[in-house]
Amino acid sequence: MSCKEDNEVSHEYCPSKAEGKSFRLDFKSINHNHNWNPWLVFGTILTLLVVHRFTCPDPLADVPGPWLAKYSSLLLAYYTRTGKRYLHVDRLHKKYGPLVRIAPNQVSCAEPSAPSIIYAQGSLSLPKSPFYRSFYVDGTPSLFSTQDRFGHAQKRRVLAHPFSYASVKQFEGWIRKSLRKMIQGLDQNCDDRSGNTQHRFVDLLMWLNYMTFDVISDLAFGEPLGMLDRSSDVLGPSKQEQVGVAAMIDYRGRTAAYLGLFPYLLPGSLLAFLPKWIPDKFLQRGLTGTDTLSSIARRCVRKRLEAGAEGRRGDLLDRLMDSMDKGNNGEEITEADVTTEAMLLLTAGSDTTANSTAAIVYWIIRTPRVMKKLQEEIDEAVRSIDSVLPVGDVDAEDDSLGSAVIWHEQVKNLKYLQATIDEGLRMFATNAFGLPRVVPEGMTVKIGDSIFNEGTVLSAPAYTIQHDPTIWGDPEVFRPERWLEGDEEKLRENKKYLLTFGLGPRACIGKNLASLQMQLLVATLVYRYDFTLRDNELKSVEGFMHKPVDCWVSVTRRTTADA
Numbered sequence: 001m002s003c004k005e006d007n008e009v010s011h012e013y014c015p016s017k018a019e020g021k022s023f024r025l026d027f028k029s030i031n032h033n034h035n036w037n038p039w040l041v042f043g044t045i046l047t048l049l050v051v052h053r054f055t056c057p058d059p060l061a062d063v064p065g066p067w068l069a070k071y072s073s074l075l076l077a078y079y080t081r082t083g084k085r086y087l088h089v090d091r092l093h094k095k096y097g098p099l100v101r102i103a104p105n106q107v108s109c110a111e112p113s114a115p116s117i118i119y120a121q122g123s124l125s126l127p128k129s130p131f132y133r134s135f136y137v138d139g140t141p142s143l144f145s146t147q148d149r150f151g152h153a154q155k156r157r158v159l160a161h162p163f164s165y166a167s168v169k170q171f172e173g174w175i176r177k178s179l180r181k182m183i184q185g186l187d188q189n190c191d192d193r194s195g196n197t198q199h200r201f202v203d204l205l206m207w208l209n210y211m212t213f214d215v216i217s218d219l220a221f222g223e224p225l226g227m228l229d230r231s232s233d234v235l236g237p238s239k240q241e242q243v244g245v246a247a248m249i250d251y252r253g254r255t256a257a258y259l260g261l262f263p264y265l266l267p268g269s270l271l272a273f274l275p276k277w278i279p280d281k282f283l284q285r286g287l288t289g290t291d292t293l294s295s296i297a298r299r300c301v302r303k304r305l306e307a308g309a310e311g312r313r314g315d316l317l318d319r320l321m322d323s324m325d326k327g328n329n330g331e332e333i334t335e336a337d338v339t340t341e342a343m344l345l346l347t348a349g350s351d352t353t354a355n356s357t358a359a360i361v362y363w364i365i366r367t368p369r370v371m372k373k374l375q376e377e378i379d380e381a382v383r384s385i386d387s388v389l390p391v392g393d394v395d396a397e398d399d400s401l402g403s404a405v406i407w408h409e410q411v412k413n414l415k416y417l418q419a420t421i422d423e424g425l426r427m428f429a430t431n432a433f434g435l436p437r438v439v440p441e442g443m444t445v446k447i448g449d450s451i452f453n454e455g456t457v458l459s460a461p462a463y464t465i466q467h468d469p470t471i472w473g474d475p476e477v478f479r480p481e482r483w484l485e486g487d488e489e490k491l492r493e494n495k496k497y498l499l500t501f502g503l504g505p506r507a508c509i510g511k512n513l514a515s516l517q518m519q520l521l522v523a524t525l526v527y528r529y530d531f532t533l534r535d536n537e538l539k540s541v542e543g544f545m546h547k548p549v550d551c552w553v554s555v556t557r558r559t560t561a562d563a
């Protein structure tokens with residue numbers, strides 16, 4: 001069979017042309033041969049939307065925003081797809097003010113009062129919007145993606161105890177084990193301590209990813225994925241698993257953030273089958289990523305179930321499987337449910353921590369004054385609290401590393417360290433997105449002078465609020481001291497505007513685990529090494545969460561650290 005000429009419509013796969021490209025429909029040639037005019041189609045759709053807008057009442061008519069947002073989500077979808085939605089929304093707020101219409105039924109609210117209203121607790125809490133259906137796995141909602149408030153409370157109860165501060169402290173041994181491996185890896189890439197500088201650059205973000213993936217897979221799947229051992233996040237020989245796990249999670253987040261803007265394409269809708277068939281590489285790699293991640297989770301859960309009582313080790317997976325035995329108020333919890341939650345923990349609890357830590361360390365390196373002050377605080381803490389008890393029996397210390405890996409006990413009360421972490425989270429905004437909530441039936445919500453009716457989707461844009469000069473004064477300056485100065489009330493207020501972990505009943509359940517890891521990671525890295533940045537700018541991209549693209553640094557062992 002010979003391949004057709006370039007200007008002919010071809011749906012056939014042609015190996016000679018496909019090399020190095022993905023298979024896609026050639027819209028230019030479809031247009032050529034079938035008089036199919038995309039502008040005509042676009043114009044017709046737009047006309048229908050305008051007619052609809054003028055003939056149906058528009059409850060958001062008074063909310064300012066770009067004209068296209070009145071009729072369609074296309075503008076938001078474009079910026080979501082390019083990974084810069086938070087910057088687009090931030091620009092709109094600078095132009096239109098604190099309330100901006102970003103899509104036909106969506107309003108972004110950057111009023112300082114907005115976060116505590118939109119993410120309120122108790123009977124005033126607003127449910128998650130249909131956007132979250134884009135995160136369902138095989139049609140099954142997870143703790144994170146369920147919109148059902150009752151179902152959410154049930155699921156959350158199962159995991160509340162293992163994520164409590166006391167439980168997370170028990171995991172410190174596992175975390176330190178992975179952290180030691182990461183230190184060994186970085187040591188091998190170190191510049192010579194004698195001053196013989198070679199400036200060999202390493203991508204700190206990748207190392208942080210290996211470490212946080214190994215930790216969370218250890219806790220959620222019962223075994224580390226072994227990324228630190230292999231210095232790679234590629235898991236297996238199969239074609240799907242040849243893509244690194246960090247990239248898979250990134251593709252999944254970006255695709256879900258994009259598809260979530262089109263609820264009629266999501267599970268539970270008539271056209272839910274469509275995305276799988278759209279010949280769009282962006283969509284397909286996200287959907288394939290989800291399938292691969294869920295098959296990894298399925299494999300791990302199955303293995304643990306088959307191991308029976310002998311496989312139990314008191315980790316998160318055990319907790320999930322216990323809920324299977326107990327049932328959920330009469331409703332059966334299946335293996336598929338457990339797999340969905342295990343996969344959620346892997347995707348929600350790994351690169352989020354790595355991305356946040358990379359951004360914090362980047363800002364510390366960029367601000368030598370802060371680096372010096374922090375190193376002094378940590379040096380002092382290590383000197384004064386040098387005998388601490390090991391946590392858990394998994395933690396057989398490796399003498400060759402001396403006291404290289406900091407104990408949580410040594411740093412948990414360090415004020416400047418915590419202020420530096422909070423300031424890094426504020427500056428970078430891992431959660432930059434305005435997390436969407438919907439006004440439920442029979443309820444109205446008042447923000448500023450505006451009242452929003454049922455069905456309106458509201459969000460508080462974290463990046464914009466964390467960079468609001470009326471709240472922070474000098475928001476573009478990395479200044480950890482802002483978390484230590486002023487009276488108690490002002491400090492409490494500041495915390496309300498740090499939206500990294502969300503607020504209200506749907507706030508991050510893994511905050512204690514992430515905080516403990518970030519304290520250990522930042523303290524250990526700053527205590528043991530001096531860093532030089534390769535690039536002055538931290539490039540970033542946003543999917544569901546906001547993440548640095550990379551973080552290349554050269555690493556030198558500190559002479560003052562006794563490690």
Ligand code: HEM
Nearest residue numbers: 143144348349352353356430431501502506508509510514
């Ligand atoms: C620095 C690291 C982290 C950041 C920035 C972060 C951020 C967030 C945010 C903003 C939410 C709310 C999402 C929404 O309302 O749509 C969330 C929810 C969640 N996070 Fe995290 N997270 C982090 C670490 C973790 C870890 C370590 C885990 C678990 C291992 C985890 C598990 C979850 C889960 C299960 C939810 C859903 C909670 C619910 O709906 O009840 N996260 N996270």
